[in-house]
Every structure is written in structure tokens, then in C-alpha cells.
Amino acid sequence: MAAEITESFECFGSRCSVVVSGGTPESTAGAAASHARRELLSWHRRFSRFIPDSELSRLNADPRSEVPVSALMARFAQVALEAATMTGGLVDATLLDEIESAGYDGDLGHRLPLEMALKLAPPRTPASPAALERWHQIHVDAANGIIARPPGLKLDSGGLAKGLFADVLAEELSGHDAFAINCGGDIHVGGTAALERPIRVESPFDGRILHTFELAHTGVATSGIGRRSWLDGSGRPAHHLLDPASGRPAFTGIVQVTALAPSAALAEIHAKAAILSGPRLAHARLPHGGVIVYDDRSHRVIQPPPAITLRDLSALIQSPASSAAHHV
Amino acid sequence: MNPNDEPAPDRPATDRLDARKLAASRREAMRRRARRIRRSVAGLAVALFTAAFLAVYVQLASGHDPALTAAKRRTSATSLKASAEQTSTEAAPAEESSTSSSGESSSGESSSSSTGAESSSTETSESPSAVTTSQS
Numbered sequence: 001m002a003a004e005i006t007e008s009f010e011c012f013g014s015r016c017s018v019v020v021s022g023g024t025p026e027s028t029a030g031a032a033a034s035h036a037r038r039e040l041l042s043w044h045r046r047f048s049r050f051i052p053d054s055e056l057s058r059l060n061a062d063p064r065s066e067v068p069v070s071a072l073m074a075r076f077a078q079v080a081l082e083a084a085t086m087t088g089g090l091v092d093a094t095l096l097d098e099i100e101s102a103g104y105d106g107d108l109g110h111r112l113p114l115e116m117a118l119k120l121a122p123p124r125t126p127a128s129p130a131a132l133e134r135w136h137q138i139h140v141d142a143a144n145g146i147i148a149r150p151p152g153l154k155l156d157s158g159g160l161a162k163g164l165f166a167d168v169l170a171e172e173l174s175g176h177d178a179f180a181i182n183c184g185g186d187i188h189v190g191g192t193a194a195l196e197r198p199i200r201v202e203s204p205f206d207g208r209i210l211h212t213f214e215l216a217h218t219g220v221a222t223s224g225i226g227r228r229s230w231l232d233g234s235g236r237p238a239h240h241l242l243d244p245a246s247g248r249p250a251f252t253g254i255v256q257v258t259a260l261a262p263s264a265a266l267a268e269i270h271a272k273a274a275i276l277s278g279p280r281l282a283h284a285r286l287p288h289g290g291v292i293v294y295d296d297r298s299h300r301v302i303q304p305p306p307a308i309t310l311r312d313l314s315a316l317i318q319s320p321a322s323s324a325a326h327h328v
Numbered sequence: 329m330n331p332n333d334e335p336a337p338d339r340p341a342t343d344r345l346d347a348r349k350l351a352a353s354r355r356e357a358m359r360r361r362a363r364r365i366r367r368s369v370a371g372l373a374v375a376l377f378t379a380a381f382l383a384v385y386v387q388l389a390s391g392h393d394p395a396l397t398a399a400k401r402r403t404s405a406t407s408l409k410a411s412a413e414q415t416s417t418e419a420a421p422a423e424e425s426s427t428s429s430s431g432e433s434s435s436g437e438s439s440s441s442s443t444g445a446e447s448s449s450t451e452t453s454e455s456p457s458a459v460t461t462s463q464s
Contacts, residue, residue, distance in 0.1 A: 004457055019457060180459045187461055194391060198458035212458070216391075224463035258461055 002177055005029040007037040011044050012162055014184030018169070022177025022193065029176060036169045036181065043072070043165050047157040049096065059147065060096065060154040067147050072168070074142045079164050079265050080155060081138055087273040087285075089129030089244060094138070096154035098247035103232040104240055114204055114255065117229040117237040118295055124253040126278030127243035158240070162186040163221055163268035170264075181264075187220040188264045201291045203299075204256040211291050211301045218304075219264035223271035224256030224293070225249070241275060252278040256293040259286050260304050 008017040018036040020029040027035070046055040059067055069077070080093035138155075139148040162183040170188040173179040178191035189197045196214040203210050204226030213220075225239040232238040243250035252275060259270035267288075274285035274292065282292050289304030387393070 006457070017459070019459070021456070178456050180456070182459050182461070185461050185463055187459055189456075189459065194393075195456050197456035200458050200460040202460055202462035204463055207462075209460075220459075220461050222461040222463055227463040256463055 002029070004178075005033045007033040009037055009041070011040050012048075012184045015182075016040055016184055017180075017182045019178075019180040019182075020173060020176050021179070022191070024175040026175075032173055032176060032179075036173065039169065040165060040183065043161075046070070046073075047076070047161050049156060056155065056157055063151050065148060065151055067149075069145055069147050071142070071145060072164075074140055074145050074147060075168075076157065076161050076164055077138060077140045077147050077155065078142060079160050081135060081140060083160055083269045083272075084133075084135040086269055087129075089133050089135065090127060090276050091160075091269055091272045092130060092133075092135055092242075092244040093156050093158065093160060094134040094153055095130075095242050095244060095247065096156040098242055099156060099240060101247070102238045102242070102249055103230055104228070104238070111227075112229040112231055112237055114226040114229060117225065117239065118251075118255070120231075120237040121251040122236075124251050124278070124295070126252050126281065127250040127276035128245040130244035130247075159186060159221065159223055159268045159272065160265060163219065163263070163265035166264035167219065183264070185222045186264045186268055188218075189215065189220070190217045201258045203297075204293060205297055210293065210299050213260065213289070213304070215260070215304070217262075218288075219261045219267040220258065221261075221264055221267035221271045222256060222258040223268065223275055225251075225275075226255055241272065243276065250276055252276060253295050254279055254282055254292055255295055257282060257286070257290060259290040260288040262288070 002022040004019055004021040006017060006019045008015065010016070016037075018033045018040075020033045020036070023029055024032075045051060048054050049056055049060070051057060055070060055073055059069060059073065083091040083093065134153055137150050137153060140146075141148070163186040166181045166183045166186050166188040169181045170179070170190055173181070174190060174192075176191055177193040178189075178195050178197070180187060180189040180197060187199065189199065194216045196216045199213040199215060199218070199220055200209045201211045201213075201222070202208070204224050223241065225241055229237060229239045237251075238249045241250050242248065254275045257271045257274040259267040259274060261267035261270055270285055270288070270290070274282040274290070277285055279292075279294060283300070283302055286292075286302050287305075289302045291299055291301050293299045
């Protein structure tokens with residue numbers, strides 16, 4: 001295969017990378033990777049809630065009920081709405097006040113080790129949607145670039161934005177032989193050459209590789225409570241995945257979920273919904289496959305649904321008896 | 329009266345009726361045959377089209393697009409050629425590497441360097457490099 005160009009850099013408070021191989025008539029792999037890096041850094045400045053003059057901060061502080069926004073911000077709001085609609089409000093991007101109340105309002109400072117957070121955590125219960133369902137009050141006019149919501153209702157970009165950015169870049173890089181965009185754990189891989197790329201899932205406890213998927217076109221997202229845990233003002237363990245019903249960090253019995261999906265944004269929605277659903281229902285939230293890591297360090301791999309190949313079809317036609325025997 | 333004219337045969341009414349029935353049945357048989365031929369031709373055309381469509385559909389849906397395979401072969405050939413060229417000019421920087429004033433670095437084939445926060449590298453391998461997903 002052609003040489004792979006890799007750009008690796010800090011962005012969104014974590015490590016990001018862009019891998020591209022093969023050129024197009026418009027761009028070389030190196031130019032495309034550099035462009036993708038510049039775009040991600042620029043989007044970070046626009047979508048960070050920690051930067052006071054970012055587009056997201058200005059939207060959240062805007063006293064108008066209808067706010068003109070950029071096309072990408074409108075698209076993000078649509079993804080946030082889709083996430084809430086798909087999960088019945090379980091994945092809710094309007095909990096910014098709650099997450100700031102829990103202590104995530106800037107630099108986290110001293111981080112709490114995962115084992116310690118799990119020891120101090122309350123009894124495990126699945127999360128559930130908020131009774132208020134504020135997300136119902138958001139309306140997006142993508143054609144005119146307007147977000148309508150009651151003033152004071154704030155959006156949190158979180159992982160959904162990273163998934164969206166990976167998908168937007170994937171659209172731009174779709175003409176190259178192969179590419180992989182990793183926005184701090186939210187990944188989109190693809191390319192015209194349809195080469196299968198190893199996608200490794202890391203343990204939140206010790207960083208070892210729990211499982212490796214080999215896929216040519218997919219979105220991947222990992223959501224969990226391990227990396228960003230802290231003690232709140234009352235000495236309780238906290239993290240950034242909130243139970244919408246209580247507005248408090250959710251301890252469900254799952255510490256990390258990696259989800260596969262056709263897009264990274266959808267994978268992010270599945271991953272968050274799975275972790276919030278708890279161990280009993282998590283696997284049902286992963287229709288395209290994934291890996292669930294539980295509190296007791298055990299994990300479960302859910303393989304993606306098998307793709308039917310020409311070889312499978314011909315084998316089925318030629319020897320149905322042997323195929324049936326194999327399944328028995 | 330013309331002497332050459334022969335008197336019309338005095339057919340019974342039943343014979344005339346039979347002749348009409350015979351003609352009608354022959355006409356009907358011809359129509360049936362035409363319908364049968366038309367149906368056969370239409371059925372054959374539909375069957376041929378469906379078979380061809382299914383063959384192409386299954387081929388593409390199973391990920392065995394011949395155009396992509398050809399592109400992959402071309403890519404491999406180009407990669408080998410590029411690899412040979414880079415080996416002969418080891419000191420030259422890789423064509424697709426980039427350098428910017430922000431401090432990120434460029435490097436040649438199978439090597440990488442970084443300034444801590446940002447890095448750029450070019451690698452050639454037989455298969456795509458792995459990506460690792462972890463909590464952000």
C-alpha cells in the first residue's frame with residue numbers, strides 16, 4: 001500500500017491523530033493530513049466550553065431565543081437532538097449546568113484513580129432520562145443556520161462533537177486510499193482501497209489491549225468514567241457521564257464501552273447509551289458491535305454482524321448440508 | 329345468365345357454420361401462439377436482466393468491486409516504485425511530508441520525530457497501521 005502520513009497532536013484535551021495514505025487529484029496524503037489537523041485545532045477553539053469566546057460559549061451565553069450559528073454548529077445541535085431522540089433522552093447534551101455543579105468546570109487538577117472512584121461510588125443503578133427533557137426545547141434550522149432554544153439552555157459539546165468532527169473529516173478524506181481519524185478516542189476509518197485496519201480497544205484499568213477489531217469502513221467511539229474522575233466538593237467521586245434523571249455522575253456497573261457504528265457520531269451515541277443503560281441492557285445498545293468493560297475488570301466483546309460475502313453465498317449454495325452441519 | 333357460370337354449390341347451412349368455426353378456432357390458435365411467444369420473450373428478458381443485476385449487485389455488495397481491486401493493484405505498484413525511489417535517495421525528504429512554522433516536524437520514510445505536542449511521520453507498510461481507541 002502507499003506510504004501512510006500520520007499527524008499526531010494534542011486537541012480536545014487528549015491525543016488526536018490523522019492517518020492518510022494515497023493521494024487524490026486535488027491533494028496529496030500529506031497535505032490532506034495537515035489540513036485535517038488544522039481543521040481539528042480550529043474546531044477545538046470554536047467548540048470548547050472552556051474558551052469564553054468560543055462559538056459554543058457565545059451560543060450558551062446568548063440572551064436571544066434564536067441564535068444564528070455556523071453550519072457546523074447547527075449540525076452539532078442536530079446530532080445532539082438525534083442522540084436524545086434515539087435514546088429517549090438518555091444521552092442528553094443539555095446537562096452542562098449539572099456537570100459544572102459536579103465539579104467539571106475547568107482544569108480537573110488531581111484526578112481520582114478509577115479503582116478508588118469505584119470503591120467510593122454509590123450502589124450501582126442504571127441511568128434514566130430526565131423528567132424535564134430540556135432537549136425537546138431545541139429546534140435547529142440548518143438551512144438558515146439558526147438554533148432556537150430558551151435562553152439559558154446550554155449545550156455541552158462533549159464526545160458527540162468529536163464524533164461529528166471525525167465524520168466531517170472522513171467525508172473530506174473519502175477519496176484517499178485509506179485514512180483513520182482519531183479525535184481522542186472517537187475514530188472514523190475508511191478509504192477507497194477498503195483495506196482492513198486493526199482497531200485496538202484499550203482497558204481503562206491498565207491500558208492493555210482488550211480486543212482488536214479488523215475493519216475497513218467504520219466509526220468507533222469509546223466512552224467511560226476512567227480517565228476523568230475526581231472528588232466533588234462533598235468528597236463524592238464524580239465523572240463526566242451524568243444520569244439525566246438525577247443530574248449526578250452515573251455509576252451503573254460499567255466503566256467503559258467501545259461502540260462500532262457506520263459513523264463516529266452514532267458510535268458515540270451508542271457507547272454513551274450503553275454505559276448509562278447498565279450491564280443488563282448495555283449489549284442491546286450496541287447493534288453494530290463493541291466492547292463492554294465492567295466494574296470488576298471483566299469485559300464482553302460483541303462482534304459486529306457478519307457481512308455476507310460472495311464466498312459465503314457460493315458455499316451456501318454448493319453445500320447446504322455441510323453448512324447446516326457446521327452450525328449444529 | 330352467363331352460360332359459363334356454374335351454379336353455386338348448394339352447401340347446407342351446417343357446413344358454412346363449421347367453416348366459420350374452423351376459421352375462428354384457427355384465428356384463436358394463432359393469437360394463443362403469438363401470446364405464448366410474447367410471454368416467453370418477455371419472461372426471458374426479465375430473467376436475464378434479473379440474473380445480470382443480481383450478479384453485479386452481489387459482487388459489489390460483497391466488497392469485491394473489480395474497479396477497486398484494479399485501483400489497489402495500481403496503488404501497490406506505485407507504492408513499490410515510490411519505495412524504490414526513496415531508497416535510492418535516502419537523504420531527500422519524503423515528498424508528502426510537511427513543515428510548518430508552528431513547530432511540528434517532518435520526517436522521511438519509516439521514521440518519525442516530534443516536538444512533544446505535535447508530530448508528523450511517514451511510514452510505508454504492507455497493511456494499514458493500527459489505531460487505538462480509549463476513553464477521552
